[in-house]
Amino acid sequence: MRPAPGGSPRHRVFVWLVALAVLHALVVFAGVISPYAPEEQDRDHAYAPPTRIHWIDSRGGFHPRPFIRPWLSLEGGLGEFAEDPAQQIPLRFLVAGAPYRLLGVIPCRLHLFATEGARISLLGTDGYGRDQFSRLLYGGQISLLAGWLAAALALLGGTIIGTAAGFLGGWADDALMRVAELFLALPWLYLLFALRAFLPLAVSPLQAFFLVVGVIGAVGWARPARLVRGVVLSAKERDFVRAARGFGASEGYLLRRHVLPETASVLLTQAAILVPQYILAEVTLSFLGLGVPEPAPSWGNLLASLQQYSVLASYWWMCLPAVIMVPFFLGYLGLASALQAWTGPVKIAGGGSGSAE
Amino acid sequence: MRYLLRRALHALLLLFGVSLLTFMFAAMAPGNYLDEMRLNPQIAPETISALRAQYGMDRPFPVRYLRWLGSVLRGEWGFSFAYNRPVASLLVVRARNTLLLAATATALAWLLALPLGVWSAERAGHWPDRLVSAGSAALLVIPELVLALGLLILAVRSGWFPAGGLESLGSGSLSAGRKIADLARHLTLPVAALVLSSIPLLIRHVRAAVAEVLGSGFLWAAEAHGISRRRLLWRHALPAAANPLISLFGFSLGGLLSGSLIVEVVMSWPGLGPLLLEAILTRDLYVVIGCVLLSTLFLVGGNLAADLLLYWADPRIRWEGPEP
Amino acid sequence: MEPLLSVAGLVKQYVRTGPAGGSRGILTALDGVTFTLAAGRTLAVVGRSGSGKSTLALCIAGLERPTAGSILVEGRDMASLGATELRALRPRIQLVFQDPAASLNPRFTAEQLVAEPLQVQGRVPARERPGRVRLLMECVGLSAAMRSRTPGEFSGGQRQRLAIARALALEPRVLILDEALSALDCSVQAQIANLVAELQPALRLSCLFITHDLRMAGWLADEIAVMERGRIVEMGSSEAVVESPQHGVTQFLVAAARARGAAPPQAGR
Numbered sequence: 001m002r003p004a005p006g007g008s009p010r011h012r013v014f015v016w017l018v019a020l021a022v023l024h025a026l027v028v029f030a031g032v033i034s035p036y037a038p039e040e041q042d043r044d045h046a047y048a049p050p051t052r053i054h055w056i057d058s059r060g061g062f063h064p065r066p067f068i069r070p071w072l073s074l075e076g077g078l079g080e081f082a083e084d085p086a087q088q089i090p091l092r093f094l095v096a097g098a099p100y101r102l103l104g105v106i107p108c109r110l111h112l113f114a115t116e117g118a119r120i121s122l123l124g125t126d127g128y129g130r131d132q133f134s135r136l137l138y139g140g141q142i143s144l145l146a147g148w149l150a151a152a153l154a155l156l157g158g159t160i161i162g163t164a165a166g167f168l169g170g171w172a173d174d175a176l177m178r179v180a181e182l183f184l185a186l187p188w189l190y191l192l193f194a195l196r197a198f199l200p201l202a203v204s205p206l207q208a209f210f211l212v213v214g215v216i217g218a219v220g221w222a223r224p225a226r227l228v229r230g231v232v233l234s235a236k237e238r239d240f241v242r243a244a245r246g247f248g249a250s251e252g253y254l255l256r257r258h259v260l261p262e263t264a265s266v267l268l269t270q271a272a273i274l275v276p277q278y279i280l281a282e283v284t285l286s287f288l289g290l291g292v293p294e295p296a297p298s299w300g301n302l303l304a305s306l307q308q309y310s311v312l313a314s315y316w317w318m319c320l321p322a323v324i325m326v327p328f329f330l331g332y333l334g335l336a337s338a339l340q341a342w343t344g345p346v347k348i349a350g351g352g353s354g355s356a357e
Numbered sequence: 358m359r360y361l362l363r364r365a366l367h368a369l370l371l372l373f374g375v376s377l378l379t380f381m382f383a384a385m386a387p388g389n390y391l392d393e394m395r396l397n398p399q400i401a402p403e404t405i406s407a408l409r410a411q412y413g414m415d416r417p418f419p420v421r422y423l424r425w426l427g428s429v430l431r432g433e434w435g436f437s438f439a440y441n442r443p444v445a446s447l448l449v450v451r452a453r454n455t456l457l458l459a460a461t462a463t464a465l466a467w468l469l470a471l472p473l474g475v476w477s478a479e480r481a482g483h484w485p486d487r488l489v490s491a492g493s494a495a496l497l498v499i500p501e502l503v504l505a506l507g508l509l510i511l512a513v514r515s516g517w518f519p520a521g522g523l524e525s526l527g528s529g530s531l532s533a534g535r536k537i538a539d540l541a542r543h544l545t546l547p548v549a550a551l552v553l554s555s556i557p558l559l560i561r562h563v564r565a566a567v568a569e570v571l572g573s574g575f576l577w578a579a580e581a582h583g584i585s586r587r588r589l590l591w592r593h594a595l596p597a598a599a600n601p602l603i604s605l606f607g608f609s610l611g612g613l614l615s616g617s618l619i620v621e622v623v624m625s626w627p628g629l630g631p632l633l634l635e636a637i638l639t640r641d642l643y644v645v646i647g648c649v650l651l652s653t654l655f656l657v658g659g660n661l662a663a664d665l666l667l668y669w670a671d672p673r674i675r676w677e678g679p680e681p
Numbered sequence: 682m683e684p685l686l687s688v689a690g691l692v693k694q695y696v697r698t699g700p701a702g703g704s705r706g707i708l709t710a711l712d713g714v715t716f717t718l719a720a721g722r723t724l725a726v727v728g729r730s731g732s733g734k735s736t737l738a739l740c741i742a743g744l745e746r747p748t749a750g751s752i753l754v755e756g757r758d759m760a761s762l763g764a765t766e767l768r769a770l771r772p773r774i775q776l777v778f779q780d781p782a783a784s785l786n787p788r789f790t791a792e793q794l795v796a797e798p799l800q801v802q803g804r805v806p807a808r809e810r811p812g813r814v815r816l817l818m819e820c821v822g823l824s825a826a827m828r829s830r831t832p833g834e835f836s837g838g839q840r841q842r843l844a845i846a847r848a849l850a851l852e853p854r855v856l857i858l859d860e861a862l863s864a865l866d867c868s869v870q871a872q873i874a875n876l877v878a879e880l881q882p883a884l885r886l887s888c889l890f891i892t893h894d895l896r897m898a899g900w901l902a903d904e905i906a907v908m909e910r911g912r913i914v915e916m917g918s919s920e921a922v923v924e925s926p927q928h929g930v931t932q933f934l935v936a937a938a939r940a941r942g943a944a945p946p947q948a949g950r
Contacts, residue, residue, distance in 0.1 A: 189615035198386035239784035247798035
């Protein structure tokens with residue numbers, strides 16, 4: 001048999017993991033890569049387009065070190081900008097700049113690149129003149145972390161409930177699965193909004209972050225619970241569980257040593273599916289004003305200004321946060337497929353085999 | 358027949374359960390709704406006392422729920438504080454618009470997914486299959502939000518399509534034909550966003566289902582009888598794949614309704630989505646519950662229709678019924 | 682002397698549930714089974730599929746609770762025991778399943794599998810376990826060098842040897858082999874059968890050998906009990922049962938063992 005295209009399943013998983021790790025590294029090291037703190041404003045340069053990087057000066061000379069020309073506001077106050085031809089500000093790399101905390105803990109001052117005398121905005125600025133590039137990276141920290149935490153919460157809840165339902169059986173199983181069915185009866189986003197609707201709206205960014213994580217995690221337990229329950233039900237009947245009963249193993253031991261390990265592959269695949277879904281949920285909530293509020297950056301509220309027609313029509317760089325999500329989702333999707341191929345069809349009780357989707 | 362009645366009853370119970378669940382979420386709201394409303398200058402004190410009497414807003418949970426349920430049965434669905442009228446009157450128009458959008462998008466998505474999926478399955482491993490798979494994968498990773506924004510920018514920049522809304526200004530005076538054309542122009546982008554976001558999953562499943570059937574034995578027998586390829590595919594293979602596809606319909610409907618929420622908001626399509634958002638921001642309790650419940654009604658209804666279709670299409674369900 | 686195992690009037694019924702959850706009737710797997718097993722003896726329980734022999738094995742091993750009747754192990758009634766007492770009794774009776782691939786957790790190594798009963802019962806201290814495992818593996822003819830392999834890396838026969846080693850870990854008095862040879866190739870069957878035959882006197886085991894193969898039963902067992910539809914229809918010494926079968930089912934099984942293509946009796950089903 002020819003090997004599968006792209007290498008063995010395990011190899012593919014590894015490849016996607018590496019790709020995702022690289023993408024996430026960009027966000028984790030936001031402090032290093034971004035030249036400015038996300039809340040730094042520059043009202044003189046509101047809605048300035050992305051700074052252009054030059055290697056060739058006005059006389060045609062080549063400079064190995066790239067340089068920028070600062071934006072000047074054009075007269076007439078229309079908010080238009082043009083480059084100042086007189087100035088040439090070189091790009092400096094690996095400079096010490098404004099302090100920040102790496103990983104939120106380690107104080108650091110190293111920045112990948114910076115300019116002196118004028119600000120460099122690789123992805124333009126917003127209505128307050130804040131550098132979108134920096135905000136994008138920092139915003140990624142919040143959106144990605146929210147997705148991960150919410151997924152962890154939903155998977156934890158789903159595992160506990162699914163295991164309880166599958167292992168205990170009887171009325172407990174019935175009751176829990178009926179409740180799960182209720183949660184799954186609503187369109188997912190409506191369910192999310194239903195819970196978010198009644199919680200406080202005007203909260204601080206930190207509170208909002210945990211609120212969003214909590215809400216998403218609290219409504220997302222149902223599908224993982226069903227899947228885990230299926231795995232537990234079928235694992236319970238396996239001969240090796242019976243054999244262990246035969247030596248006098250307690251139910252707790254059986255659960256811990258034989259049943260739960262079977263859920264690992266289902267949970268792993270679910271994680272790869274849920275994380276991007278929940279990142280998107282946070283982005284959607286923040287976009288609509290129900291998630292992380294200003295001034296904290298999130299990919300969602302970075303896009304929020306696009307709801308104004310003027311911004312949508314004139315300032316094209318404001319939609320770049322939307323584009324940045326795509327490679328991440330591609331990575332997660334690739335990882336999820338690779339995981340499904342690797343772990344194979346899952347034995348789920350009550351209806352043949354099927355991938356844990 | 359008993360099977361169908363049982364499914365209908367199940368659907369009804371599900372709706373009750375969801376309404377209860379949503380009410381419980383509402384009960385989690387910190388603070389008292391009445392107090393908040395008293396602070397709101399837009400709401401007259403008489404309204405507040407009338408509401409308190411009618412909906413039992415300061416009474417315990419079961420009372421509030423039952424009063425609301427009564428209101429639903431009377432056709433009012435509660436009262437909107439922001440609009441100062443029964444919720445049902447708000448819901449009707451919005452629901453119609455959402456239904457229009459969702460139904461059109463669903464129909465179009467399936468109309469495109471079926472041929473593409475069958476074509477892909479037929480030529481599995483060759484370039485048409487690869488092309489369709491690549492295209493699907495590309496669309497799959499783009500979230501609805503991004504698609505909607507992208508299409509909106511396209512509309513704004515090119516001017517080919519209106520940038521949102523249901524109808525142009527002054528369309529009331531147009532003839533019926535013009536009105537429909539106007540509606541269609543406004544419908545295009547939202548439908549496109551929904552179709553593009555839902556089609557990848559559909560294609561993938563159609564392809565898988567048809568590929569599985571193509572690999573099974575009974576088709577060879579039909580082919581040996583000299584039945585043409587096209588007839589084979591459409592009259593034999595596809596119906597055999599109907600079972601998982603009809604289930605897929607129910608499953609994908611949920612995703613479509615969720616997608617429609619965000620598409621409606623971004624593209625200013627006056628459906629349930631924007632109403633829900635507005636109700637959340639203005640703390641309009643019964644409108645929120647109404648929107649959520651109505652969207653669930655659509656989903657449950659769609660699933661019930663899928664069950665009906667399955668019952669009709671798959672003889673196994675009829676014969677192997679649970680009755681002893 | 683008291684028999685090691687004494688089963689009297691054993692009844693096991695299952696309630697069949699339909700897909701909608703309602704009851705669909707009662708399945709009687711065991712319908713009053715009575716026999717005794719003395720120390721050091723081998724009893725074979727032979728029957729066709731669905732005769733209830735596997736259910737019998739599960740009940741005696743304590744993995745299913747009988748609906749009625751009694752199982753006396755060394756004079757003590759299993760049904761009357763509390764949870765801790767039952768747990769203490771388990772080492773006495775051990776079961777080897779039909780399919781070793783299913784009864785051995787594929788994620789465990791051979792060492793972990795054989796040591797598991799010791800770990801669960803907790804009577805053997807951790808540092809002594811590796812030595813025990815090595816002993817047990819060598820006892821069943823497996824090299825101790827294979828202790829880090831997972832079941833997937835063993836052949837079918839080796840897996841079953843592993844399962845037997847595990848079953849012997851707690852030094853049982855009664856070893857139940859539930860179709861333990863059926864999943865193996867013919868040549869391997871003989872090897873494992875020989876292994877059991879050797880181990881039995883050496884470890885002073887009593888064996889309950891569940892099978893549908895009368896030939897193997899006759900070869901391995903002292904006594905044979907023939908089961909049909911939850912009842913023992915014939916019982917006697919191996920020679921007697923094989924040489925002169927009385928009941929129709931026994932005759933069918935004897936014929937099936939001797940030649941292929943024997944017609945089943947019209948058992949008025």
